[in-house]
Amino acid sequence: MSELPDHVDIRDVTLRDGLQIENPIPLSAKLELLAAIAATGVREMEATAFVSPSKVPTLADAAELAAELHNFPGIEFSALVASPNGAKRAIAAGLRSLEYVVSAADGHSRANVGRDTAEATALIGDIVAIAHDSDVTVEVIIATAWDCPFDGPTPPQRVLDIVTAACDHGVDRLAIADTIGTTTPRRVTELVELIKPRIGDIPLGAHFHNTRGAGLASAYAAVSAGITRLDASVGGLGGCPFAPGASGNIATEDLVYLLRDSGVHVDVDLQKAIDAARVAQRAVGHELPSALLRAGDRILG
Amino acid sequence: MSELPDHVDIRDVTLRDGLQIENPIPLSAKLELLAAIAATGVREMEATAFVSPSKVPTLADAAELAAELHNFPGIEFSALVASPNGAKRAIAAGLRSLEYVVSAADGHSRANVGRDTAEATALIGDIVAIAHDSDVTVEVIIATAWDCPFDGPTPPQRVLDIVTAACDHGVDRLAIADTIGTTTPRRVTELVELIKPRIGDIPLGAHFHNTRGAGLASAYAAVSAGITRLDASVGGLGGCPFAPGASGNIATEDLVYLLRDSGVHVDVDLQKAIDAARVAQRAVGHELPSALLRAGDRILG
Numbered sequence: 001m002s003e004l005p006d007h008v009d010i011r012d013v014t015l016r017d018g019l020q021i022e023n024p025i026p027l028s029a030k031l032e033l034l035a036a037i038a039a040t041g042v043r044e045m046e047a048t049a050f051v052s053p054s055k056v057p058t059l060a061d062a063a064e065l066a067a068e069l070h071n072f073p074g075i076e077f078s079a080l081v082a083s084p085n086g087a088k089r090a091i092a093a094g095l096r097s098l099e100y101v102v103s104a105a106d107g108h109s110r111a112n113v114g115r116d117t118a119e120a121t122a123l124i125g126d127i128v129a130i131a132h133d134s135d136v137t138v139e140v141i142i143a144t145a146w147d148c149p150f151d152g153p154t155p156p157q158r159v160l161d162i163v164t165a166a167c168d169h170g171v172d173r174l175a176i177a178d179t180i181g182t183t184t185p186r187r188v189t190e191l192v193e194l195i196k197p198r199i200g201d202i203p204l205g206a207h208f209h210n211t212r213g214a215g216l217a218s219a220y221a222a223v224s225a226g227i228t229r230l231d232a233s234v235g236g237l238g239g240c241p242f243a244p245g246a247s248g249n250i251a252t253e254d255l256v257y258l259l260r261d262s263g264v265h266v267d268v269d270l271q272k273a274i275d276a277a278r279v280a281q282r283a284v285g286h287e288l289p290s291a292l293l294r295a296g297d298r299i300l301g
Numbered sequence: 302m303s304e305l306p307d308h309v310d311i312r313d314v315t316l317r318d319g320l321q322i323e324n325p326i327p328l329s330a331k332l333e334l335l336a337a338i339a340a341t342g343v344r345e346m347e348a349t350a351f352v353s354p355s356k357v358p359t360l361a362d363a364a365e366l367a368a369e370l371h372n373f374p375g376i377e378f379s380a381l382v383a384s385p386n387g388a389k390r391a392i393a394a395g396l397r398s399l400e401y402v403v404s405a406a407d408g409h410s411r412a413n414v415g416r417d418t419a420e421a422t423a424l425i426g427d428i429v430a431i432a433h434d435s436d437v438t439v440e441v442i443i444a445t446a447w448d449c450p451f452d453g454p455t456p457p458q459r460v461l462d463i464v465t466a467a468c469d470h471g472v473d474r475l476a477i478a479d480t481i482g483t484t485t486p487r488r489v490t491e492l493v494e495l496i497k498p499r500i501g502d503i504p505l506g507a508h509f510h511n512t513r514g515a516g517l518a519s520a521y522a523a524v525s526a527g528i529t530r531l532d533a534s535v536g537g538l539g540g541c542p543f544a545p546g547a548s549g550n551i552a553t554e555d556l557v558y559l560l561r562d563s564g565v566h567v568d569v570d571l572q573k574a575i576d577a578a579r580v581a582q583r584a585v586g587h588e589l590p591s592a593l594l595r596a597g598d599r600i601l602g
Contacts, residue, residue: 004487147599182599184562185521186305212599213511213555213592214562217518220486246596254514261485261515291514295547298448298483298513 005228007265010252011044011205012037014280016059016080017249018237022284024058029283031068036276037234038072040268046099049080050090066093082113084126091134098136100127103143104158107150108179121162125169139173140166141207145191146183149242156194163195173203178218180242181211185221192225205229208250210289211240215250216258223264230255235277235288251290253277270297306529308566311553312345313338315581317360317381318550319538323585325359330584332369337577338535339373341569347400350381351391367394383414385427392435399437401428404444405459408451409480422463426470440474441467442508446492447484450543457495464496474504479519481543482512486522493526506530509551511590512541516551517559524565531556536578536589552591554578558598571598
């Protein structure tokens with residue numbers, strides 16, 4: 001049996017990845033949801049993205065939302081950016097932590113940001129320089145780390161090339177993302193074992209979608225392979241544009257249940273995560289796929 | 302990384318555990334569903350249960366269904382029984398493979414069959430004798446192997462006591478069941494590793510519910526620990542009476558996806574399992590929780 005880590009950090013991505021393909025909701029509803037998530041005890045949140053408002057209308061209020069984050073001390077907020085210009089906007093809005101996404105597959109990269117992988121990788125240096133000039137940290141998230149909806153399975157070497165470029169440019173953190181929710185435990189273990197020896201002390205996180213039901217199994221495999229940073233969203237909010245109606249991110253409350261039962265400590269309170277999932281469900285106006293939202297915590301006799 | 306087995310046998314339990322808490326459906330609808338499941342290539346099916354028709358009205362047509370099973374050669378059908386009398390009825394109806402359920406927790410055992418664990422265990426010998434007299438095989442399924450909705454966590458020694466009794470009485474197969482869908486991978490690995498050294502050549506299966514989202518993670522842990530027999534239902538049909546509205550059995554198609562992606566061979570065709578899940582969905586008249594039913598197979602570019 002693998003040794004599990006004592007503690008896993010959960011980053012809540014409800015407000016960005018969770019809401020991204022939803023219809024826009026008012027800033028007030030986002031702040032109510034943010035408060036419910038903050039009450040879970042979570043220490044890191046992906047608050048929004050500074051990207052094209054026409055491409056992601058739900059996140060067009062990024063600067064307004066950013067202006068409210070000071071009301072939630074004790075949480076480290078991050079924002080996703082897709083270009084040096086986005087990085088500048090995020091920093092101007094007060095963010096201290098950026099995520100820059102690079103797709104390891106050309107097909108997804110072009111569809112997502114209009115650049116191929118090499119072009120997107122070439123911007124890492126600029127973004128790190130802009131951020132570090134303002135004492136802001138940068139995480140490079142490697143999207144389509146296992147599969148691309150256009151290009152099929154991603155050759156691991158394409159992931160490693162981004163890892164190498166990111167390390168060379170001094171990024172603060174790395175993450176691998178199963179953007180379309182297709183990976184499974186064995187492939188997770190293999191990729192983590194390939195990356196870990198190459199990144200020294202740089203923290204490595206992982207981001208899974210439950211699109212094909214294997215999200216928690218993959219998360220457990222990641223944790224068993226030594227990953228101590230996982231993304232999740234309350235209620236499992238967050239669909240996949242390539243699989244309409246499918247499950248979204250792994251649900252925070254389901255992940256907390258699994259990790260707690262495995263003896264792994266997390267900062268997030270399970271019952272409060274279920275409460276926040278209910279707030280999310282009301283905010284978007286449709287059922288969310290989380291299991292705990294229906295079943296509740298384990299019944300203890 | 303654990304070594305995975307080359308092949309895993311999936312037993313489809315849609316018609317029994319899947320339908321058990323649904324409203325009764327006509328025999329003709331069951332036969333249509335059976336045909337769709339048979340078309341997946343699955344080699345074993347739990348067809349029905351010979352239990353009290355008043356307690357499980359959906360399965361009151363057990364004998365009528367059994368009379369149709371000869372139309373599906375190549376599939377080994379089994380039926381669940383809860384008493385020597387049930388075993389006799391099943392054999393009289395033509396079944397060649399029985400499952401006898403013993404709950405490892407007194408609370409669940411009393412609620413389920415009106416006997417405590419010791420009383421239910423004491424019947425194993427009678428049931429094996431009745432079955433073997435007719436060259437019929439018996440599997441003992443240990444219910445609430447991890448948790449009981451009344452008694453809380455199940456002490457592993459209670460499971461091992463049933464295992465010992467079952468082996469002493471010469472049962473043909475054993476299985477451990479997460480009846481209320483609360484276990485997680487670490488506890489699965491631990492229990493399998495505790496049982497395996499004590500059962501010699503007797504095959505050990507596992508039965509998981511996805512009630513708290515960890516069903517596939519637990520199934521993967523079981524397979525990683527050497528289990529090569531898993532139960533599943535198409536669409537993930539099969540609710541839990543203790544968690545209304547929650548997910549049911551692990552979905553056959555989600556399990557097939559996970560195992561295929563792990564390099565483990567199964568007899569079940571993924572697309573045909575999704576087709577069968579659609580038939581199940583129509584038969585019961587409500588949405589089923591399977592992920593693949595929504596997302597479909599992985600998109601390969």
